[in-house]
Amino acid sequence: MRKTTPSQDFIRGIWKENPVLIQMLGLCPALAVTNTVKNALAMSAATFFVICCSSVLVSSCKRFIPNEVRISAYILVIATFVTLADMMLQAYAPVQHKELGAFIALIVVNCMILGRQEAFSAKNNVFRSLLDAVGTGIGFTIALVMMGGFREILGTGSFLEYSLFGPNFEPWVVMVLPAGGFLTLGFILLAMGYFEQRRKPAKTEKAEQAA
Amino acid sequence: MSDQTLFSIFFSAMIVNNFTLAMFLGLCPFMGVSARVETALRMGLANIFVLVLTSLSAWFLNTFVLESFPFLRIISFIIVVASLVQIVEMVVKKLSPTLFRQLGIFLPLMTTNCAIFGLAIFQTNRGYGFLQGIVFAVGAGLGLTLALVLMASIRESIEFSDVPGIAKGTGLVLIIAGTLSLAFMGFAGML
Numbered sequence: 339m340r341k342t343t344p345s346q347d348f349i350r351g352i353w354k355e356n357p358v359l360i361q362m363l364g365l366c367p368a369l370a371v372t373n374t375v376k377n378a379l380a381m382s383a384a385t386f387f388v389i390c391c392s393s394v395l396v397s398s399c400k401r402f403i404p405n406e407v408r409i410s411a412y413i414l415v416i417a418t419f420v421t422l423a424d425m426m427l428q429a430y431a432p433v434q435h436k437e438l439g440a441f442i443a444l445i446v447v448n449c450m451i452l453g454r455q456e457a458f459s460a461k462n463n464v465f466r467s468l469l470d471a472v473g474t475g476i477g478f479t480i481a482l483v484m485m486g487g488f489r490e491i492l493g494t495g496s497f498l499e500y501s502l503f504g505p506n507f508e509p510w511v512v513m514v515l516p517a518g519g520f521l522t523l524g525f526i527l528l529a530m531g532y533f534e535q536r537r538k539p540a541k542t543e544k545a546e547q548a549a
Numbered sequence: 550m551s552d553q554t555l556f557s558i559f560f561s562a563m564i565v566n567n568f569t570l571a572m573f574l575g576l577c578p579f580m581g582v583s584a585r586v587e588t589a590l591r592m593g594l595a596n597i598f599v600l601v602l603t604s605l606s607a608w609f610l611n612t613f614v615l616e617s618f619p620f621l622r623i624i625s626f627i628i629v630v631a632s633l634v635q636i637v638e639m640v641v642k643k644l645s646p647t648l649f650r651q652l653g654i655f656l657p658l659m660t661t662n663c664a665i666f667g668l669a670i671f672q673t674n675r676g677y678g679f680l681q682g683i684v685f686a687v688g689a690g691l692g693l694t695l696a697l698v699l700m701a702s703i704r705e706s707i708e709f710s711d712v713p714g715i716a717k718g719t720g721l722v723l724i725i726a727g728t729l730s731l732a733f734m735g736f737a738g739m740l
Contacts, residue, residue: 418624419622517728517730520723
């Protein structure tokens with residue numbers, strides 16, 4: 339494995355290896371609960387809590403976890419923290435909890451969290467695992483808020499429930515419906531592909547010739 | 550106990566609230582194994598099998614165990630799903646090595662397939678009984694299969710068309726999925 343500095347561990351997850359937009363992990367929450375920015379923020383906060391706590395626990399306990407059962411052990415750790423997050427949201431933000439519904443419990447099966455445990459926390463010390471988790475969590479938040487922003491602004495004409503365009507705006511209802519989630523992420527990926535292609539014209543041509 | 554009729558549960562899970570296209574559950578296999586129709590179909594069938602087993606186990610846990618320990622729900626469900634997937638993996642490996650190779654990493658990844666875990670959670674939240682749970686699972690599984698097969702057939706025919714460079718890959722798949730989802734929305738008022 340390539341050696342990285344602690345700052346690289348932190349920065350990598352935010353954009354260059356963004357979990358949602360580049361690695362396509364954790365798509366289920368990214369599409370399902372981003373119909374408003376508020377929901378996206380609540381979901382990101384819960385996921386952030388779970389990924390940080392699990393990374394710290396997994397990296398500090400890595401010596402005691404036998405290699406054969408490591409995946410099950412990671413899932414148990416994650417499930418424990420998801421239960422905690424679920425209960426805390428229910429206690430402190432019951433409205434958001436009701437809005438997100440089953441999707442809080444579904445953080446357990448977010449491949450992004452399990453992926454970070456297996457790929458990073460199991461091999462690195464506590465401090466660097468925490469940095470990695472925080473970076474990935476921020477990357478996840480950026481992606482979710484970006485999608486939530488697009489969908490809420492176009493779908494209801496408001497941002498964080500603050501009306502932007504006045505009463506004459508005709509909302510694009512499709513954006514807050516399930517189809518809007520697919521379309522938004524699809525168009526974001528297309529835009530990213532476009533900029534990537536413009537930035538490296540030579541490289542893309544080579545790849546096309548090879549294909 | 551929910552008082553929905555069996556038919557409305559079945560139809561709602563399969564078409565109106567299709568797990569993949571309306572609730573975004575099970576997107577990993579939807580993106581990953583939807584390149585060939587045949588593989589997609591088999592993946593769908595494997596999913597139906599696991600979903601029905603999960604529904605049974607979730608009902609059993611809810612009725613006999615979790616009543617006194619509701620806070621253990623998430624943990625016990627994920628353990629049940631993980632062990633079920635392990636069993637299915639062994640069975641598939643024994644019965645059809647070809648299928649095992651075709652499904653590849655997506656078979657063990659069923660553990661972290663939101664559709665299966667989600668089914669257990671939704672079933673609990675809506676208070677479905679034994680029979681309702683099974684019907685819900687079969688409906689959801691058929692819905693997943695339908696979405697997978699539709700997607701795979703579209704992708705098979707799009708393979709030969711001239712797609713602009715930036716749209717190759719996931720971006721295009723997502724936009725097709727969005728269009729499919731729009732089509733399924735046509736059923737929204739039916740129930």
